[in-house]
Amino acid sequence: AIRMTQSPSSLSASTGDRVNMTCRASQDIRSNLAWYQQKRGKAPRLLIHAASTLQNGVPARFSGSGSGTDFTLTISCLQSEDFATYYCLHYYNYFALTFGGGTEVEI
Amino acid sequence: QLQLQESGPGLVKPSETLSLSCTASGGSISSSSHYWGWIRQSPGKGLEWIGSIFYSGTTSYNPSLESRVTLSVDTSTNNFSLRVDSVTTADTAVYFCVRHLGGLVRGVLYMDVWGQGTTVTVSS
Numbered sequence: 001a002i003r004m005t006q007s008p009s010s011l012s013a014s015t016g017d018r019v020n021m022t023c024r025a026s027q028d029i030r031s032n033l034a035w036y037q038q039k040r041g042k043a044p045r046l047l048i049h050a051a052s053t054l055q056n057g058v059p060a061r062f063s064g065s066g067s068g069t070d071f072t073l074t075i076s077c078l079q080s081e082d083f084a085t086y087y088c089l090h091y092y093n094y095f096a097l098t099f100g101g102g103t104e105v106e107i
Numbered sequence: 108q109l110q111l112q113e114s115g116p117g118l119v120k121p122s123e124t125l126s127l128s129c130t131a132s133g134g135s136i137s138s139s140s141h142y143w144g145w146i147r148q149s150p151g152k153g154l155e156w157i158g159s160i161f162y163s164g165t166t167s168y169n170p171s172l173e174s175r176v177t178l179s180v181d182t183s184t185n186n187f188s189l190r191v192d193s194v195t196t197a198d199t200a201v202y203f204c205v206r207h208l209g210g211l212v213r214g215v216l217y218m219d220v221w222g223q224g225t226t227v228t229v230s231s
Contacts, residue, residue, distance in 0.1 A: 001170075034217035043203055043221035044154070055219070087154060091216045096169045097156040 002026050002090055006100035013105060019075040021103040023088035028068050032092040035064055035073045038102075039084045047086075048073065075105075083107055109134035111204045111222035119198075119229050125191040129204030129222060136185050137162045142207040142215045143180065143187045148224075149200035159207055159215045160187055167215050194229045201226050 003026040013019050023033065031051040036044035046055045048064040051071055061076040075082055088100040115127035129143070136143055144159030158168035160178040168176055172191070180187040191198060206220040 032216075043224055044218075045221075046217065046219050049208075049217045049219075089154075089217060091214075093214055096171070097215065099154040099156070101153055 002095050004088055004090055004098050004100035006103050010104040013078050015078050015080055017078045019078055021073050023071045023100050025069045025090055029090045029092040031067045033071050034089045036087045037084045109220050113204050113222045113225040119194055120231050125194050127189045127202055128186055130186040137182045140210050142209045144205045144207055145189045146203045146205055147200040196229050199229045
């Protein structure tokens with residue numbers, strides 16, 4: 001199985017900040033990575049797929065980068081509605097899909 | 108716009124079977140570009156992919172759950188279902204039904220549509 005490790009597990013930030021969080025895969029997954037945002041009591045929302053492709057309707061302040069084993073989600077100018085938990089997901093061919101443990105972005 | 112809605116009992120006794128259904132509206136599950144799946148979320152184990160099914164019945168399961176899980180699909184009613192046998196308290200979670208991008212060639216890819224989730228508690 002491919003393990004996904006996110007860091008940090010939580011971070012404190014202020015509105016207007018630039019925020020980075022990382023996701024590391026235990027083996028090469030090429031660009032088969034997605035990022036999700038989850039607010040309390042809600043289903044996760046797709047932000048990015050193929051490591052860097054922004055999902056339709058997602059604000060341009062969100063961006064993703066990386067390939068292979070190391071990936072980054074960046075929020076360029078944090079807004080109040082961005083305080084949430086963010087998860088990465090790998091979907092590399094024929095391996096069981098697995099999520100990272102999440103990064104909680106708090107005020 | 109496609110929407111998914113889970114339904115099923117919120118309480119299941121240990122050793123019994125958990126059964127959930129997901130109904131799709133605003134779109135057809137008979138799509139060659141999508142799989143239909145289940146994800147669960149518990150405080151102890153985070154988000155966990157359970158398995159996914161193509162409209163023709165082709166399935167893909169998480170190996171850690173495969174021995175206890177069965178997915179089925181009913182294209183006539185536009186819904187798909189999850190069954191988990193021999194449940195324990197570790198199966199207590201919020202269960203989400205989802206749509207995956209993908210297909211028989213590309214496989215099971217990321218999820219782009221989620222149901223709101225339903226809480227299932229395993230307790231006597």
